[in-house]
Amino acid sequence: MDWKDTLNLPKTDFPMKANLTEREPQFLAFWERERIYEKMLEKRRHSEAFILHDGPPYANGHIHLGTALNKILKDIIIKSKTMLGFYAPFIPGWDCHGLPIEINVERELKIKRGELPPLKVREACRKYAERYINIQREEFKRLGVFGRWEKPYLTISQSYEATIAREFLKFLATGQIYRRKKPVFWCPTCVTALAEAEVEYEPHTSPSIYVKFPLREETLKILENTLQIKLEKPTFILIWTTTPWTLPANLALAFNSEFDYLIVELKEEYLILAEGRLSALCAELNCELPPILARFKPDFLEKKKAKHPLYERDSLIILADFVTLETGTGVVHIAPGHGEEDYQVGLRYGLEVYTPVDQEGRFYKDTPLVGGLKLDEANSLILEDLQKKGLLLKADKISHSYPHCWRCKKPIIFRAEDQWFISMEAKDLRKKALQSLEKIKFIPYWGRNRLESMLEKRPDWCISRQRVWGVPITVFKCKECGEYLKDFKYYEKVLSIFEEKGCDPWFEEPVEKLLPEGTVCPVCGGKSFDKEKDILDVWFDSGVSFAGVLEKEKELRFPAHLYLEGSDQHRGWFQSSLLCSVGTRGVPPYEMILTHGFVVDGKGRKMSKSLGNVIHPQDLIKKYGAEILRLWVSAEDYRDDIKISEEILNRLVETYRKIRNTCRFLLGNLYDFNPEKDLIPFEKLPPFERYILHKLSESLRKIKKAYQDFEFHLVTYEIHRFCTVELSSLLIDINRDFLYCETKESFKRRATQTVFYYSLDTLVKTMAPILSFTAEDIWQHLPYPKKEPSVFLCDFPEYDFKITEEELLKWKKILSLREEFLKALEIARKDKKIIGSSLEAEIYFEAPEEYEEILKDAPFWEYFLMIAKFSKGLPPKEGILYEGEEIKNLKIFILPTSYKKCERCWQRKPEVGSLENPELCSRCLEVIKNLISPAQVS
Secondary structure (H helix, E strand, C coil): CCHHHHCCCCCCCCCCCCCHHHHHHHHHHHHHHCCHHHHHHHHCCCCCECCEECCCCECCCCCCHHHHHHHHHHHHHHHHHHHCCCECCCCCEEECCCHHHHHHHHHHHCCCCCCCCHHHHHHHHHHHHHHHHHHHHHHHHHCCCCCCCCCCEECCCHHHHHHHHHHHHHHHHCCCEEEEEEEEEEECCCCEEECHHHEEEEEEEEEEEEEEEEECHHHHHHHHHHHCCCCCCCEEEEEEECCHHHHHHCCEEEECCCCCEEEEECCCCEEEEEHHHHHHHHHHHCCCCCCEEEEECHHHHCCCEEECCCCCCEEEEEECCCCCCCCCCCCEEECHHHCHHHHHHHHHCCCCCCCCECCCCEECCCCCCCCCCEHHHHHHHHHHHHHHHCCEEEEEEEEEEEEEECCCCCECEEEEEEEEEECCCHHHHHHHHHHHHHHCEEECCHHHHHHHHHHHHCCCEECEECCCCCCECCCEEECCCCCECCCHHHCHHHHHHHHHHCCHHHHHCCHHHHCCCCCCCCCCCCCCEEECCCEECHHHHHHCHHHHHHCCCCCCCCCEEEEEEEHHHHCCHHHHHHHHHHHHHCCCCEEEEEEECCEEECCCCECCCCCCCCCCHHHHHHHHCHHHHHHHHHHCCCCCCEEECHHHHHHHHHHHHHHHHHHHHHHHCCCCCCHHHHCCCHHHCCHHHHHHHHHHHHHHHHHHHHHHCCCHHHHHHHHHHHHHHHHHHHHHHHHHHHHHHCCCCCHHHHHHHHHHHHHHHHHHHHHCCCCHHHHHHHHHCCCCCCCCCCHHHCCCCCCCCCCCHHHHHHHHHHHHHHHHHHHHHHHHHHHCCCCCCHHHEEEEEECCHHHHCHHHCHHHHHHHHCCCEEEECCCCCCCEEEECCCCCCCEEEEEECCCEECCCCCCEECCCCCCCCCCCCHHHHHHHHHHCCHHHHC
């Protein structure tokens, strides 16, 4: 008869081929239809909460690998926290205002800024944002991300817009906001001010020029008298700049009082510069060190004057400690309208904040020499004029890091304009923000140093933007005296209107309909007011999400337990949220910050169209399914930049297959197992099975700790390792014979199935936060009754199987010996080719005394090594000799066996051929007798 029909072969409908791209949408539909996310929350409604607050992605374009990485990480945390027993709601959100949307709408409508009424532009922007919210929502859901997708938080909702305005007014009412003409980062292309977080530094080529400022006659005389010298040749102060276009705005020349300055003779003229920069200048000019006429400290020149090199006006000589000897000449040309340090020192010396450049990066038409020109055009004309006047010592080009707009990627400028600022010093905001870092846990730890250094250096926060797609700066100004209304009572009506209609009415309603009836200026009694036209920086929009979401949603709490974003958000959302919260609440909005790196290609390069290395998540899902993307996110250490390539993905596919196929094997061999009646108690299991369950408990502890520590790469590693080592290489390999060849109800088979049951239960639940689709697939194919309709309604297991230290030591020795025996068998099979498999081998051995007790049990070792015979001593005839590599003085001899093969179990036993059925071994013969009639046995 066909003995195969008598075996307990695996049975399962769980497919061998994953077909992820086809099957994943089925599980998405199942989760939605069965409201699994809502049931997860309901089940843990009264448990301890864990709140991860979603940093809102921008509603502009499809998701990319970076946003996919971010949302998958959040999803892994939400699911793992839930399965650890926490109540962990997740409310996703979107950042919907701002310049990129407004610019894209202008392109779509083929209009320029200001050509349409504000409400028309705002309506088009809202529709644009809503379109991409819907697109991104479906793309995030396709990744298997759980959350309250039907009701996310949106910065364009009426309630949220009212919150933004309310939080702004809290800063205004407490005196932390001021308006001033002050230089800020300015994008001439986008025509708006930028926050520090909206600036990127990229390589750029600029002019590099040395310019000579002639001394005024009275300054020359003071210099001669003080230094007791005669300056009979033309004398100049030498400066260096990479922005010739700022020279029309020059009002001063800054020296450092700590430096020594020289008067040197070069080409029939005298030049003044810092002693520490003379050698560098000579290298630039390719000349010998010139004669030195005098050395002096510059204090006596303070408030004296030089001539402007372009115009008939003066440049004031001033002192400033920010002047360095790192570059230039040790003298800095000062344009208070085009630099933060220039502005600050200008205030000290009473200089005008002069800005001859308009919002689009052109000189105002009344500016002498360069009126109406763009900056690049002006550079050429300025150099030409300096050359004609003999005031250009040297002109060259320099490549250096230069600020660019993060949106349009074009170079930006520093430019003074009347702007609104949140002061970092008023009410000690900077100090409080820095002190609050003590209360925050940073993952990784270096995040604190990064955020701290940025807070220490950051200037006042410019929060005004010269656009229309955003929340207006809700401020009224008295027409009579120019005073701004700051008390909250003036804005309660506006806030109630915003709550009901959003902030569009600000752009269409007259002031009289927005102010409380009978409002008068508290300073002058005036009754006429103007409303501010600028809008708020979108970083303020998202920065107050704690007020718009955490404090408003009843299922959440303030502060959140965790904010999780990319490392660029130390200068973005992490920082803006901290300042907004500390500035109005006195505490941070989060207890932990978790930072992930950027996605780079396999060579560690940033992804860019020019390199041709951009990978889109949508393409990967079509090829591999979302599950492989989720595995990629978990397998990489997100604290560094995360590499992705075809090679990496193919390696992950193999990891996935190993995990999936191991689980499929477990499923297939549990088809007739009912844990309620077939489960064998741990203490009654054989030693080997107890050891495997002990290792399972160890793995489970490691996995749960890794989830708690947000170290998901360790989770993936441990799941894969347990599948590969304890299951595939040990239990499955060794006990396969028991599973297939014993009777269904045999103790040995049920013992193996018991371990399979605990292993599968652990694997399916602990993999669920990461391999969500596969875990659900396995759960739906479990062959025994289950209490929950979805794996996500379960908690992680609590198994704690322990064996003694003595048993552990024994198993350590057994497995060390096994490794040596397996090496010997592999040499006999692969190199010497005297056996086809271990089943055909006989092993003889000589071992050190400490191993003799363990090696006494020959039947155990025959089963454990899957061999025909195991015996101490020398073999009866010559065999393959192997000497232990790790265990010294261990000698292993391998012989091919002469025993015949049992045709049912393929084991080679001495009794095969001598029983009533010569094809079978004694064990198989007994099994067969219980299955079929005596006549069939023979």
